[in-house]
Amino acid sequence: MHPGEVQRIQIFVPKVRMTFNTLEDAAKFYKDYAKAAGFSTRVWSTNKKENEIKNQLITCSKEGKWKSKISSTEKTNPSASLNCLARIYIHILKNVGVWIISKVVLHHSHSCCPNQAEMLKQYRELSMSVCRTIENNEEAGIRPGKTYQSFVAAAGGHHELNFIEKDVRNYITREVKNVSELDDAKEFGKYLLRMKKKNQIFFFELELEDDQLIKLAFWADARSRAVCEYFGDVISFDTTYNTNRYNLVCNSFVGVNHHSQSTLLG
Incomplete structure (x- = not known):
């Protein structure tokens, strides 16, 4: 469609x-349908009555007029406003309870x-x-660039x-770098509870500070408890000493049994 051209819009009611x-x-x-046709959509308006939706207008995502902040005389590659009017109207049929595209x-x-x-x-998405x-x-x-290229190479x-690649960078900014220490403590506690739910022999102790940060934590799965009962006392004391981005202080000694000898860290 060229600038100045009158756009003829055909609105019709589906026969079926x-x-x-x-x-x-x-x-x-x-x-x-939009994905198969090659465009994206967005909800333009939703009408409610007594907190119940009665009808909704869904349009092409390029609906509306876009006005550039750069004057037309300064543009090196001027473009016309899209103002796309592709859309559907959806409403609920009274006394029937079903929705139709009107x-x-x-x-x-x-x-x-x-x-x-x-x-x-x-339609872009990142799998788990x-x-x-x-x-x-x-x-x-x-x-992030190297990470994205590894996905490209693996996919062919x-x-x-x-x-x-922008989705990878946005995920890092939104989900990875903005994880708070408080969220970490909550998620860790949820993980311990999930493990306990899977196996009642799983044992853990979790103590939080007043600000809900982790003060101390201990856990032992079923296999570890069985081995401890069979072979005797076991001491585990692992150390990280603020070496990761979470500034986690966690120390660990590794015990010794008659099968193998592990390095003691302190």
């Missing part, structure tokens, strides 16, 4: 009305690229295994990934 049990199902249907606008003011849809922000690798690499001091190319 699809029904959905929930608003989320209807929104997911349009999101799946109106649809399919025309876009821009080109859509189905083969590049996974690179749109709405990817997040774990990012955390481990960050802990080891590996640069950039196009085989459904995320970009």
